[in-house]
Amino acid sequence: MINDKQKQSERHFVETTANLLGLNWEIIDQQERPDFIIDQNGNKFGLEVTEIFNGQKTPKGSAKQKQQEAHRFSQLQSLRQ
Numbered sequence: 001m002i003n004d005k006q007k008q009s010e011r012h013f014v015e016t017t018a019n020l021l022g023l024n025w026e027i028i029d030q031q032e033r034p035d036f037i038i039d040q041n042g043n044k045f046g047l048e049v050t051e052i053f054n055g056q057k058t059p060k061g062s063a064k065q066k067q068q069e070a071h072r073f074s075q076l077q078s079l080r081q
Contacts, residue, residue: 010035010049 034046053063
């Protein structure tokens with residue numbers, strides 16, 4: 001299950017991507033699979049947001065870069081509070 005903060009982040013990625021590409025995307029629905037249903041000038045399609053991390057892996061098999069990013073995010077959240 002995906003939390004609200006992750007969904008907000010995914011929505012931001014979608015909106016930023018559409019803006020950078022100069023596309024007129026209207027998010028019709030936000031769900032689990034696919035993450036979004038998009039309407040572009042009457043044409044509807046499903047969009048799945050995926051993050052890719054490269055580099056070294058942790059002992060559990062996840063990307064160290066992602067783990068470090070999560071740690072920095074946690075530290076920033078603490079500072080904000």
